[in-house]
Amino acid sequence: MSDRPLKLLLIDQDPIFRLGLRIALEAIPNLEAIAVVETDTVALQILAEIAEKDPNQVNLVVLEFGNGRSTTSQQLGLQFCRQLRALYPNLPILLLSSIQEQGLLLAAKSVGVNGYCPKGTPLPELVAAMQEVANGGSYWFQDTEAIITPNSSLLTPHSPLPFSKLRNNLHLSGITNIDATLAAVTAQLQIPGLPVLDRAILAGQRRELLAARWLLNRLLLSPQERQKEQIPAADEPLLTPLFSSAIQQRQTVSPLLSPGTLQSALFTSCVTKLQLPLRNVTDIPLEIDIFREDKKRELLYLILQKLSEQLDELRTSQIEINQLNELKNTLIRDLWQAAIIDFFGKFSQIKIVNQNIEIVNLLLQNTEVVQRDILNKIPLIGDLYSYLLFQTELNIDNTCYPVVSAEAKSQALMILENLLIQVANGVVQPLLNYLADVEEIKQNFYGRQLISTREIERFRNELSWKYRLKNYIDEPKAVFESRYELFVIAPRGIANISVYAPRNQELVKLSNIPLVVTLLLEFSDAIAPRLKSLLAVFGSGIVFILTQIVGRGLGLIGRGILQGIGSVSSVEKNLRRNSDRPK
16 A cells, blocks of 8 residues: 555445445545545535645545436436536545446446555455545456556456356355354353353354355465455354445454554444344333334444544544543533434424424533533543553453453443443434424334334433432342443343442432432341241241141041041941841
8 A cells, every 4th residue: 555645525325334334434544534434415515625725635435326226316326426626626436345346337437536446355355446546546446347547448258267257156145144143143252241151152153254254265265365365264153244235344353452442443343243133121211112123223323423523533533531531521521412413403493383493402401411410420431542542451340351352352341332222322312302202203203113202202211210210219229239330232132231430429429319329228238137937947837847746636636526526437338237137
């Protein structure tokens, strides 16, 4: 890769793909995504603003033709490329798309597109293509069926040998199946509290899949392809794919990590887990339960993206580690506000009783309530920010984990998932307070099971009881027991776990009902052993009376009755025998 910094503008409608590619590119040196946008209009606005300040600030545009599927979006994409080429004739354009039609690729080249890569291209090859196009060259992806050469405007058929094509197809299908199974096994290994036997079995399955993947690559790839892919050894650790349909890549966490690489690895794992089901499988109601699953996922992705931007700003401002504890509440509040603005739209309005109301301004009026009930109670935030910004060790469950260890990454991932879920709850809470029963809101966000007024009110009542129980019982109990409750994303949905952490300072500050709860718990702990002993003695006495006295008495009475019945029967038999004798 050239030493010249590569600064690109990415345009794609898929929010998951945008976020994942941005996270993947952050780990690449001399490469920076200046902006990641959804629409052509926003892209042109950003380019216009950049042109006024520094025309060289962007040296590559990476784009998709709309959603890449419909003919209309493809034609609009071609029209946008013409417009882009007319406004900025020297700005290179790389098409990163799921399209494969030869005619459309020819049309893209004719309007001035400098290169093409399909979605799913391995990251090293994609970065090389970006660099080639940014440096004034062209790059047209070559596959087993067609190739677009830099010096030709036609697609020339490329017919590989039949065996090579068959080998390539077998390799792709086999690797796809192995990677899918491997991702499922890895996700199960990340479930908190997994039994030791199950963990050992899953770890064995994972090793077998890694070995199968290595062997398949050795058997079905040509020597040139093996050298290009740089296949790792069988015992090399597996790296989580960024997406199932976007970037097929593996990343390792080296012993010496830069903060950006550490964040990229953690966020990549989080993006992968966000593709799992998001159904609440706990017995605790969550505010986001009222949303459809696609809206939940969209909101959580957005918060993760805003957190990534916030961390970049903190690094730029050169914040010191001792400032994090003082600023953590402010940071979470800013993250929550940014999520609300982008999720609902800064200038979005809703009509209620012939009055247009700006949604964002209305929701932000509830800032103090959301901070008090949700945001300020999110645990271990300072530890997470310190881990991502300054690579500090994590001290969780009374154990100190080194930064590069798998345990530290696992613990940081749990804290990150809980942060995303709780901030998402904070985004939804003011919506439920002000706009819960508005039809437009229900149609755009709610699941089918929570659209009637009765179900919405029932859901709100459950949340109200949750806040009361949490403030007066659950939270004091957790403080007294020195633990935090975290919500995590498991393969079956959103689950909750407990982790140990010192909370003595919070325990000293408890008062009123929370303090009474802790005193009752302490009294229960103090009297429980004596009460158990007393109940044991009392129970033993009752057992002795029932078995030795009452039981024996009943036994004697029963035996006497049986003997009496037996004697009567004998007398009757004798009388009958005497009566039968001849006289």
